[in-house]
Amino acid sequence: MYFVKSFLLCLSVAQVWCATSTNTPPTQMSTTAIRTTPAPTTPSPPLDVQNVSVVGRKETAITLQWEKVSSDPTYNYTLKYRNGTVIGSITGQGAGAVHYTVSPLSPGTQYDFTLFTVSGNLMSSGYNFSEVTTPLDVQNVSVVGRNETAITLQWEKVSSDPTYNYTLKYRNGTVIGSTTGQGDGPVHYTVSPLSPGTQYDFTLFTVFEGVQSSGHNFSEVTTPLDVQNVRVVGRNETAITLQWEKVSSDPTYNYTLKYRNGTVVGSTTGQGAGAVHYTVSPLSPGTQYDFTLFTVFEGVQSSGHNFSQVTTPLDVQNVRVVGRNETAITLQWEKVSSDPTYNYTLKYRNGTVVGSTTGQGAGAVHYTVSLLSPGTQYDFTLFTVFEGVQSSGHNFFQVTRPHRVRDVEVEDRSETKFTLQWPRVSNNPSYKYRLTYSNRTHIANISETMDVQVKYTVSELSPGTKYDFMLFTVFEGVESTNQNFAAATTINCANSNWIITNTTVEAEIHGAFSTATATNGTKVVDGTVGSSKVLFTGLYPGSSYNVSLFLLLNSRNFTQCGHTLTLVPPLVTGLKCDYASGGYSLSLSWAAPQGVWTQVEIQVSDQSHNVTGTQTHTIINGLQPAHTYHLTVNSVSGNQRSGPVEKSCLTDPKGVIAGSVMAVLLLAFVAFLVVFILRRKPELLSPKLFVESKISSDNFKPIPAGKFEAHFNEMSCDQNRGFGEEYEDLSTVGTEQTRKAAEIPQNRDKNRFINVLPYDWSRVKLTTINDDYTSDYINANYMPGYGNNARQYIAAQGPLPSTVNDFWRMIWEQRVQGVVMLTNCIESGKVKCEQYWPLDYSPCTYGDVSVRISSEQKESNWTLREFEVTNRAVSEVRLVKHFHFTAWPDHGVPDGTSALIQFRGLVRNHIESCGSVGPTVVHCSAGVGRTGTLIALDVTLQQLEKERVVGLAAFVHKMRLNRPLMVQTECQYVFLHQCIMDSLKPKQKIPEQPLYENVDMMYVNAVALKEFQAENGQT
Template identity: 50%
Template sequence: MKGALTLILLCVLSAWAQIPDVTDVSVTCRTENELTFQWEVENSSYSYTLKTHGKDELNISSSETPVKVQVTSLSPGTKYIFTLYTVFGNAMSNGHIFSEVTVPSAVDSVSVITRSETEIKLQWNKVNNSNDYSYNLKYRNKEHTSISALPTDSTVEHTVESLSAGTEYFFTLYTVFENVTSRGYNFSNVTMPSNVENVMPKLNDTDMILQWNVVPNIDNNTYNYTLEYKDEKRDCINYIAERNEVTCHISDLNPGTNYSFTLYTEFADLRSTGFNFYQITTLSDITGVTVKRSQTSLKISWLKLNNNDIYNYTLQRLGEESEKHFTGSDTLTYTYSSLTPGTEHSFSLFTEVNNTRSKGYSFKNVTSLDCASFNWKVTNSSIEAAVNGCTYVTAQNSTGSGKNDTVDGNMVNLQDLYPGESYTVSLFYDLESEKLLQCSHRLTLVPNSVSHLRCKHHSGGYGLAVTWDYPNGVVNMVQVVVGKQSFNQSYNSEKPQQVEVKGLQAAQWYTVTATSFSGDTRSQTVSINCQTDPAGVIAGVLVFFILIIIICIGVFVWHRYGSAKHNKMPKPPVESKVPNKNNKYVQIPLDKFPEYFQNMSRDENKGFSEEYEDLSSVGKEQPSMAALLPENKDKNRFTNVLAYDSSRVHLSTNDEGDSDYINANYMPGYGNANRQYIAAQGPLPSTVNDFWRMVWEKRSQVIVMVTNCTESGRVKCEQYWPLDFMPRLYGHLLVTKKSEDTFPSWTLREFNVKNKTTSETRTVRHFHFTAWPDHGVPTGTEELIQFRGLIRQHIESSFSAGPTIVHCSAGVGRTGTLIALDVLLQQLDKEKEVGISAFVQQMRLSRPLMVQTESQYVFLHQCIMDTLQPKVVPKSEPLYENTDMIYVNAIALREYEKQC
């Protein structure tokens, strides 16, 4: 009984004195493997027991307050349940139950799955492969919370949005469990840079200069740029310009090619998506085209474009289906031939690369004209002609004045010109903004006729004094014809215009005519009838009978006393003005020449053959040392025609390296002068400048050319004058063709020659005989005689200061024949005899092979013969007329009429 009471008493005391639980436990430290708790102690007599779920109990004393307990060896990111008991003696409180979690582990790596200019998609493995964790991402004061993964995935993916392009971001990724975050995983990454917005190109055929603005970014990062095209990459290093521009220069491109480019912006080993654009290089056109014109051809030339061999070229003429294709050389040319004179042609010249053709350069040109081919109608005040292929005409005289007019309906109509004046008529073609010279022609207007032609008695009834008034305009000469006598009177304002005609019959009526001349152009002839003084008839008859008596007495005396002495006393020799150093070459009198010619022609020209053969060795012993010098050998056209040293023409040697040699010799003329002519070979390409130097230094004003530049397909003489009317420089001499008149058998030209060193200018006439075959003779003598007459008239009227230069190809055959013809006709005129063989011998002493062939030697005799044929004196002529004067005047008149 007593024991039961004690037990009940103890139970009551125990219920009254129950041990209290700790109610406020805080965590003072938390790591991945440890938790540190802290609580306040209410009674120092208490002790504590901490029981961890799944772990042993931990007994804790309360020696100090607050009590701190560290629980170790825990797992990261794990939730633990604890029970804290208060112990007193053997008694224990009911226990305070609470839970806490350890710090979760941090993510060990993060990778980028995708990225763009504004987003980065991240991926990492679940920490401990636990689905209980969530994640927080922090960057630039921003936080992305509650990032979770699908329970079925072992990785976590998260896209960070609203980022700036081309920017580096620094991230911290936290693991979160029960609102407890890990220590954090730090990493960085960048967004893709933006593309260039626009590219501005500057182009040519093979180069591009590309410019664009720097791509901006919030951190002002410096970007690089890469340009890709045709599997090539070009790094364009940017630089900061005034306007933040990037420039990229690309060279060695193909012209006219479409290039596809992609321009990337690069930052931190990342490149943008790329800005795509296309650009076509230019394909330039040729613009520097030159056209060399002639009457029937257009020669088109141009230089290769940009000095680059990549280009091909196509030339097309409007109206012609075929195209001309070109490649290669520095200078490209093509000649359109067989064209019609004075026609306009349109062309297009294209450049091509890789089957791409340029837009083309279009141009026009027109073939030139031959002014001599038109039918010019010339009066004393006008020039008219129907023409084609021109739009504008000018006419200028020697002073530079004249007329200019448009060509109306293909008609040239120049009025109010100065009578007798010589005009250079030039035709032009208006081609777009340029006037092209088509041709020029020298025309002389018909001079006015003389006025007030009158005559009076003269010479006691046996002559007339003819006077006249000179007309207005240009008149070089007036030709007065009285009966059979002809007189040429040059104009002189200080002398009366009068011709005294002697040797007429008294009391006879004569037709007196007067014709004005300007150059070769004659006016209408004015005529009057004049009677000689009849008072002289009686006196004339008396004189006649007295003369008859005197003659008879003289004959009687001569027969009686003088015949014996006649054979003893030699006749005084008549001195010939044609050199004759060999007496076996006789002079043939005028009246004996037909018989002489007939005798020499017998048996197939046997006499001529023997005489020509006798001349074959003349002059061969003459030395030609200068011609054989090494520096002069190439200046000789033929090895067997070399200039003799004794008579060769010496050029001046002013400049170092000059040579004084030219294949030319001085030739004798009529009279005492031994340098009236220069016989020269036709210029070679290398001696053209020397030829003009000879013309200038020897003051020659007449050049006679008796060959064509090309004969039978072979070059006989280099063209040594300008083809057109554009000046051309030969050494220091500037030669300009002022006029060119073409006739069936010859062409007459006039050149101005200007010395560039001294500025002195001279006029040179060019007589070009075109109807004489090489090593042969012309078909007839008449044309060559007329041609020689033109030359002789010009020489005598111009008082040429220097020798007349005559040349063919070698300068011996045709050249020698023409020189001999000119000299011998002068001898025939002055001396009434001729020495052909003697003069040929003299020429051959000055230059080899002069009159090169036997046929030319016979032809020379034929010319003399044909000159004599028309001069048979009619039987009706009065016996007492001066037959010599009639002959001389007849020769001059007929030659002059032929020239006109």
């Protein structure tokens, strides 16, 4: 109570002092007060502490220190919060400064204090100061961004107080930087620049009012560098061995390999000397793998080095040969993968690259190795290639087709065997030969010999039998193209039953033969051969003939047998009896027989009289006068006797005188000569074999190009009536000309149709073979071209199986460089033309000519081929172009004109590029309809281009003088005019139903084609 009263007293005094202190100095005020109001003396309050320092601080306490105001031990100190709340009282006892710890406090908080000095009942005015507790440390620091030179840190704020700051230091105390705690969300701070792949030790301090926390220690590392390059040092179908240089020599560095999708492949350390090696397995063959290689340091991986590598692809399992000739091998293999990026490289075993091919397209892979040597073994390695990596390689070897045997000679023939001989193909002892015959029922394997000629005897054969042989050269099991030839055993003619008359010889021969001759030393007679029979007629009675049978094989006549026969001698004619010896003898005479005889036998009353030599009379003695004797007279030649001639003679003077029949004999001789000439040379009876028709074509005038459309429209009226009448006028052109060569019996089978026969004057003549005058025949005629070229084309029928060799002989002899084919081999199920070229790229032989397809290009309406034609006799090679139009129906016309006009342009370009070397062969089936249409189109378009006129009718007239029925149907004739129309107006749309509408048969000129209708003719 006392203390309160004293305090109030002091307060009053203080207020008085304060009230007067503004105008009066304290000394004056005191004097005045003392003067005016005397009072008792009051003690002064103690002094305030001069300074308070913090000597200890943490998150919940602050230790304060201050110097004592007085050494008086009664002095005490009271500490209050600024709001007056007493914290505590402290004595001033003891030596040194006063210490006091304020707790418990809140971390990172500013506290406002007032420290009072207390002496007795007096308290100082108070010393005000503020201090803060140590703020809390950040609890966790996370990395939210990291690269090789920087780390971005993130932490949650210790307090939402925006005055909080944060200081980051290296563990050694070096300050990195500071950041405020302002803003929403956590705090971010990026440390840079740093070194890649390095661990850094940090301390993060929370700072509040200049006071930092104890510090949060943590360590982080920068992203390590990526591997710079990864090499493949080992690879197979299921594994890849990788190698890379270490990023750092630090042995704690590791490496993690992942697939690009993030799947871990594996890890490896960076320990050890040298580069790092790692093998990835098991993998799939021929597959691309996308990898990422990470450098890992202290659990932190690099951004990753991306690379791709592939495993070794699988090898091809099997390589087959699907085509082979003497200079090329076509290989086939199944693809290793359907991946179109797979490729294949073929090398020789020595490493030389042959070539490459892709695996694109459907089906198996095909590759042709060309420019090879015949009959040679080649060792290959086929590699599968994927993304530049090739497989281990599939090794195999193959051989080219060896040369075939060129010429085979048949020697030492007998009835049961013969010997074959041919030139040795190679000096290689591994070459062999395979001979097959009799429909392959007999096969002989023949080893190569060191002799220049290889000989082989075929035995145990049947007499008179033709054998078809195929001879192959064999090398390493591969056969050459076959050499086809035929041979036949001989016939024993003596065993045949010969029927002999005085002018004929006939027999049925059991054996193969094709021709026969009979010669008596001065005359050769050809026999008629058919159905295993031979017949000789017109022979000389009683003459001895050497009969020979021949077989035509391989363009050569082989003698099958020879046999000598004597004909029955001529009948004795002109018998005449005369008296002799007074009736006891007869004088018998006769006409000299037309033939050969060695004696005449006379039988009289069982007595024989022989007259030798060539005498024509004799005296028969020992008879009775005036008696009638019956005489039988025979002529004899060798072992043959003529038929008997009977004669009754009287020995008296009234004997009958034999009449003369010389006139009859002479007539028989003339008849014999005529028959002989007809059989040997029928054309000799014609005074002029080839007669060129003189029919005029003046009625057909050329149409100017400007007037052709009007002409065409006029002719087309009334269902093409004008064209029909004009075409009818051409029906008999050329029909009066001779065709004798085509009608010779030996040539009839060479004609496809009996009514399409070449005129004699314009027919193509082949060279004669073995003096056979019929061997020059082929059903083909020279045809005129534009201008004065009378032989620019050859119009020919499509070859028959029996005339293919003749067709190629014509091409060679006429120096043909282009063949135009306007038919398909088979149309509507009927054979229109024999295929006369090889079925594939293997060469075929036709007589002396070998043909090989060197190229083939198929289009929608035609096929273009090139043939390599070799004449084996002269070793000369020529190229022949083959233009095959495939879109032309028989007897009709194509669906439109454009395809044929374009096709004609191809042919015309070829003809002009070849110059005048040889004619161009054009054929269809009969060689008149489609053939004539194309030739007429080519010539008329030339005339249109150069003269601006169209002389189509006149040219058809001209063609028909060279070969019958050229432009065979009216629809073809109208089609020709439509082609000219469309050529004059190339941009005009062709009618959907053209005037030349195809019909089965539109024969207006019924006279010329009557036989064609009867025979269901083909063109």
